[in-house]
Amino acid sequence: MDMPATGGGFADLVQDDRVHTALYKDPAIFDEEMDRIFKNTWVWVGHVSEVPQKGSFKKSWVGQQPVIVTRTKDDEIHVLLNRCRHRAATVCEKMKGKTSVFVCPYHGWSYGLDGKLRAVPHSSVYGEDLDKSQFPLVSLRTEQYNGMIFATFKDDIEPLEDFLGGAKKWIDLFMKQGAGYPVKVLGEHQFRFGGNWKIQLENTTDAYHFPIVHKTFLDSLDAETENVFDVLGQGGWVEDLGNGHSLMVMIPDLVDLEENLDAPIPERFAELAQELRDEGYEDLEVRRIVRAVGGGGFNLNLFPNVACSMAFFRVLRPVSVDETEIRHVAIGMDGGPEAGNRMRMRLHEHFQGPMGFGSPDDAEGWERVQRGAASGDDLWIMVNRGKEPLVDHPAGEAVTDVSAETGMRAAYQMWKRMMSA
Ligand code: FES
Numbered sequence: 001m002d003m004p005a006t007g008g009g010f011a012d013l014v015q016d017d018r019v020h021t022a023l024y025k026d027p028a029i030f031d032e033e034m035d036r037i038f039k040n041t042w043v044w045v046g047h048v049s050e051v052p053q054k055g056s057f058k059k060s061w062v063g064q065q066p067v068i069v070t071r072t073k074d075d076e077i078h079v080l081l082n083r084c085r086h087r088a089a090t091v092c093e094k095m096k097g098k099t100s101v102f103v104c105p106y107h108g109w110s111y112g113l114d115g116k117l118r119a120v121p122h123s124s125v126y127g128e129d130l131d132k133s134q135f136p137l138v139s140l141r142t143e144q145y146n147g148m149i150f151a152t153f154k155d156d157i158e159p160l161e162d163f164l165g166g167a168k169k170w171i172d173l174f175m176k177q178g179a180g181y182p183v184k185v186l187g188e189h190q191f192r193f194g195g196n197w198k199i200q201l202e203n204t205t206d207a208y209h210f211p212i213v214h215k216t217f218l219d220s221l222d223a224e225t226e227n228v229f230d231v232l233g234q235g236g237w238v239e240d241l242g243n244g245h246s247l248m249v250m251i252p253d254l255v256d257l258e259e260n261l262d263a264p265i266p267e268r269f270a271e272l273a274q275e276l277r278d279e280g281y282e283d284l285e286v287r288r289i290v291r292a293v294g295g296g297g298f299n300l301n302l303f304p305n306v307a308c309s310m311a312f313f314r315v316l317r318p319v320s321v322d323e324t325e326i327r328h329v330a331i332g333m334d335g336g337p338e339a340g341n342r343m344r345m346r347l348h349e350h351f352q353g354p355m356g357f358g359s360p361d362d363a364e365g366w367e368r369v370q371r372g373a374a375s376g377d378d379l380w381i382m383v384n385r386g387k388e389p390l391v392d393h394p395a396g397e398a399v400t401d402v403s404a405e406t407g408m409r410a411a412y413q414m415w416k417r418m419m420s421a
């Protein structure tokens with residue numbers, strides 16, 4: 001067995017086909033990651049539907065930094081550091097809401113939705129010593145792509161669209177699950193697991209674990225649906241999309257939800273289809289909604305913190321070297337039939353919910369990885385599966401087997417680039 005490198009820089013800890021266990025458990029590496037990665041790239045902070053009106057806000061994070069995403073009365077989206085400029089108290093502790101001002105609860109400094117410091121109680125005591133224009137909430141650079149809002153601490157970073165690159169096409173395909181309606185966030189829940197954030201990052205394009213870890217989920221399905229979720233057996237693939245992003249197509253037939261609209265309606269959605277017909281929806285629209293109801297047939301992993309995972313967003317937040325918060329954000333149709341969104345929620349709960357048949361099993365696997373890695377430095381984490389491209393695959397020359405560890409290698413090469421920059 002190869003022994004891990006010692007004494008070298010971070011770059012030595014990531015090789016082409018393996019990574020060192022220190023990446024999961026060294027607090028010094030974690031601190032560097034928060035600086036070199038989370039303060040140096042575009043980080044997902046929300047979806048436009050979460051700040052739908054002028055005055056809407058939501059709380060979010062960029063790495064370990066608390067931020068507030070706001071929509072001003074000029075309809076602009078801002079991302080503000082959630083830290084009072086007086087003595088650093090967080091000015092907003094509500095997850096979401098509407099307001100015209102954030103008043104710091106400690107001494108009452110108040111800030112507009114654009115971050116400007118508006119008023120300071122008993123300001124005369126400052127005399128000339130307080131120029132309010134010098135103390136706004138710190139504003140992060142922010143850009144959007146197809147409804148997804150990203151922010152960054154790095155002012156001279158490349159435009160978001162360049163950073164997303166090859167992932168943009170897949171974000172566009174993902175948003176087709178609105179079935180002609182805009183996509184909107186329906187709700188979310190959070191949980192934490194006792195492990196490093198990169199263990200979750202690895203999971204989103206890991207099809208290898210699916211039939212094993214998710215046997216309980218597969219056993220809970222009818223035979224027709226179980227076939228749909230035979231993710232290793234349908235000619236899918238994994239692809240490195242550049243900049244640490246990766247794609248895993250598990251159900252090729254469901255890549256483009258606007259195609260194959262004349263396919264037979266699956267038995268489990270027959271009742272929904274009938275309900276929509278009874279509500280007066282035309283046949284084509286019924287087919288469109290039903291086909292999109294379970295989401296797209298792929299997971300898109302966007303480095304470093306968000307996944308467009310079949311029918312929901314999975315967002316990670318590093319809490320400490322061995323603790324990670326996950327948010328599962330359910331999405332649906334904005335303005336579409338209630339019955340469609342209800343079905344989407346039930347499917348979401350079935351796998352991703354806190355009592356679901358999927359996610360709790362994933363979390364168990366992740367915690368075991370952390371426990372194993374924590375107990376020794378002598379063995380590396382292997383990500384060498386499926387390095388050879390598939391020959392003559394319709395998706396192109398660069399794709400690898402659906403169960404390949406290509407996505408992990410892509411993420412770790414990006415990690416290495418950023419950590420050694
Ligand atoms: S800490 Fe916010 S007003 Fe004092």
Ligand SMILES: [Fe+2]
Nearest residue numbers: 209210213362
């Ligand atoms: Fe899983």
